[in-house]
Amino acid sequence: MNDKVDQYFSKERIHHLEQLSALLRIASISALSAHKADMGQAAEWIADALTQAGLEHVAIMPTKGNPVVYADYLHSPGKPTVLIYGHYDVQPVDPLDLWDNDPFDPTIRDGKIYARGASDDKGQVFMHIKAIEALLKTTHALAVNVKFCIEGEEEIGSVHLPLFVEEQKALLAADVLVISDTTMLGPNAPAICYGLRGLCGLQIDVQSAKSDLHSGLYGGAVPNALHGLVELLATMHTKEGAVAVQGFYDDVVPLTDDERKELASLPHDDEEYRKGLGLPSLFGEPGYSTVERYMARPTLELNGVYGGFQGEGTKTVIPARAHAKITCRLVNNQDPVHIIELIEEHVKSHTPVGVTAKVTRFDTGRPFVTSFDSAAIRSAAKAYEVGFGVKPYYMRMGGSIPIVEVFDRVLHIPVVLMGFGLPDENFHAPNEHFSLDNFDRGLRTLAYYYEHLDTI
C-alpha cells in the first residue's frame, strides 16, 4: 500500500476522530419530524467535509424530503467513474435508558466509538470521504473519477431517492456503485455482500370502544382492543416460527444447493451466536440454518406493540386502542407491495370479533441479488486483502438497502457492497458502536481500492 497515504492516516488519526465525533453529535434522526433541523445540519456537515477533502461541485440538492449531498472529482478522463452512496441519517435512539452514554455524545471505550450512527452509516461514509481526501492530499490526483451521493432518508426507506436517481440519472452516471453500509462477518473476517433483503412496513391500529373503559364497570361484557390486537398478531406466525400469512412464501426463489453449501461454509457457531446475544435459545423458520434464516429467508417482525397503561403499578382500564408496527424482510422475488397486500388480507380475515383494525402502509424496498464475478468486486476483494491481511468472504446480508435495487435498475452498473461494521455493533439498538481497528483498516482498504480501481 502507498506509504504516504498510510502515514497520512496515522498523522491525521486524532483529527479524524474529532471530526467524526462532530458528525456523530448531530442528532439526524430521519424518522422523527422534531429532528428536521438536525437533518439540514448533517447535510451541511457532509458537504463541508467533501469540500475540505478536495471534491468539487459540492451541492446540497433538495428533494421533497431530506436533501441529497452530491460532490465529484472528475479529472481522469478515460478511467472508470465510481459512484459512492451512503446516508447521513440515523435510527431513533429509544429506549434511551439502555444507553451507557448519550447517543449523541460520542464516547471512545475499549477501542470502539459509541454513538448513534457510529457504524450505520456516518462512520462508514466518513471513511470514504477521508480515503479520497488522503489520496488527493498526498498524491494530488485520483486514479479514477468519483461521485458522492449521500442521502438523508435511508432509515425511513429512502422515500425520495428513487425519483432523485431517475431525475439525476446523467449526473449520477458511473461504471460502478460502491456502498459501505453492510457488515463484515466478524472481527478479521471482512465480507463482500452480494445480496440484500427487501423491506416493507405497516402499522395496525385496533379499536374497540370509542374510549377507554373501567375494567370493573365494563369488564367481561365488552371487547378489549389489546386482546383483539394480541389475538390478531398471534395468528401471523406458526408456533414453530414460520410466517403464517397466506401466500407469504409463494414468490420466494428457493436457495440452490450450491448457495446453501456456500452459506454453510461461512464461519458460524450456533451456540456461540446464542451466548453472544444472551438468548435462552435460538428460534426461527423450521428447515433452515441460522445463517440462511438471517441472510436469505424472509421475515415478519413485530417492531413495536403498544396500548393501554404503561406506568408504574396497575391501572384497571380496558384500552380502546392498541397498535402494532410491523416490518418484513424480503428476498427475491417477493414484491414488497404484494406482501403488504397479503398482510392486509390476513388482517381483514383474522380481525377478532368486537374490534376494528386499520392498516397504514409504510416504506418498501425490493430485495437484491447480484453476481459476485465482476472486476469491480474482484478489485474490492484485493483491497480487503491489503487492508485486513485476509481474503474476504462472499455473503448475503439480512439487512435492506432498498436503494441498491433502484441504482441497479436505473444505472445498470455493478454494485459493490463493502462494509466495515461488525454484526454485534448494535446497529438500530442502544450502544451502537464502531471498532476503531476496523475504522483504521477500512480507511486503508478504501484508499487502496480507489488507487487501483483503474485496472477494471
Added chain:
Amino acid sequence: MNDKVDQYFSKERIHHLEQLSALLRIASISALSAHKADMGQAAEWIADALTQAGLEHVAIMPTKGNPVVYADYLHSPGKPTVLIYGHYDVQPVDPLDLWDNDPFDPTIRDGKIYARGASDDKGQVFMHIKAIEALLKTTHALAVNVKFCIEGEEEIGSVHLPLFVEEQKALLAADVLVISDTTMLGPNAPAICYGLRGLCGLQIDVQSAKSDLHSGLYGGAVPNALHGLVELLATMHTKEGAVAVQGFYDDVVPLTDDERKELASLPHDDEEYRKGLGLPSLFGEPGYSTVERYMARPTLELNGVYGGFQGEGTKTVIPARAHAKITCRLVNNQDPVHIIELIEEHVKSHTPVGVTAKVTRFDTGRPFVTSFDSAAIRSAAKAYEVGFGVKPYYMRMGGSIPIVEVFDRVLHIPVVLMGFGLPDENFHAPNEHFSLDNFDRGLRTLAYYYEHLDTI
C-alpha cells in the same frame, strides 16, 4: 325532605362547586410516586373540609403509604353510628391527548363537571361531607353519630388500609358502613349495590436477547420478545371470550336461578349499550348475558401491553423486552392470591421457545356479596325515593372496592353501597365527569338518609 336543608344546598350550590373544583385540582394520583406531595395536599384538603363542616377529632392519620383522614361527630348517644368510607386518590390520566380539558382543571359543560376524580371518588366523598355540613349548619344537630374514614390508596388496591382497619377497630366501630363509590344503573335509575367483584393484578416481563437487535442483521434467526409476549397472551382467552387459564373458574359460586332472574329484570338493552360505547359488537364469556358478564362473572383483562418502537413511522428493531399489565375481576369464592398463582402456572407452561417471562404480583382484593335485606339498606332505598323520586334497583357491581370485604370481615356491620355516578362517566378513562343533576339529587338523598337513619 327538610326545607331548610334543601334551601341550604340551593344557596350554597355555586360555593360548593367552587370547593369541589379546588379539590379536583389536586393531582392526587396514587399510582405514580411523582405525585406524593399531591397526596398529602389532598388529605389536608379533606381534613379542612371536614373541620369546616363542623366535624370533630379531625385527624390525618399516617399509614406506611398515604394517610387516612378521620373525623367524627358523636353527639347522639343511644343512636346508631354511621361509618362513611371514601377515597381522595384518583387514577392516572393517560392517554392525556384524549382529554378535552386538562384532567386537573375542572370544567363544567352541559351540566357535567369534567375532571379526573369528579365521580371516582372525590365528587361523592365531597357530597357526604356537604350532607353532614348542611344538617349541622341548619339543624345544629345530627340524628345519628358519624365517623369519616377517607383513604388515599383505593386506586392502588388499598394497600395499607386493611392493617389500619385492624389496628383502629375501636376507633372505627360503627353500626353501619356507607360508601358512595359505585354507580347508578343509568340516569334516573339509582341503585343500591349488594355485591362487588374482587381484584388481582400482575405484570409479565418477557425478555429475549440481552439488547434490542437489528431486524435486518438478525431477523429470522432470533426470538423477538414481542412475538413471545403476544403468543403467550393469546393463550389466556378462548376465541369465544372465556378465560383459558386452567382452574380459573373452579371456585366460582354459580349464579342461582333467582339471581339470574333478578339481573335479567334490570333495565338494559344490548343494542343501546353497544351503540353508547361505540363498539362494533359486544363480546364476552359464552353462556352469560351482558349484565351477568359485567356484574357477576370474573374476567382477565389486559390493561397495558408495550414493547419496542412507539414513535412515528417505522424502526426496524427486534425488541428484547416486552411487557403486559393484567388485572382480573373476581367473584365469590375466587381467592385473589390463588388466581395469581394459577396465572403464574399458566405463564410458566405457555412461555414460548426463545424467551423468558417473569411475573410481578400487584394488589389483590376479595370479592364481596351481602344480603340487601337490612334496615340500613331499606333506609337508603327510602332516601333515594325522596332524593330521586323513584325506587332504587338492587344490583351487583363489576367494580372492586377491596376494602369493603375487609370492613365486612373486621367490623361485622352491614355495608350500604349507595352510588351517584353513572356508568358512562368515564371512571378511569379520559374525560371523567360527574352529572351535576345527580350531584344535586344525591346531596338531598344523603341528607335525608342521615336525618332518618335513627329509625334503624
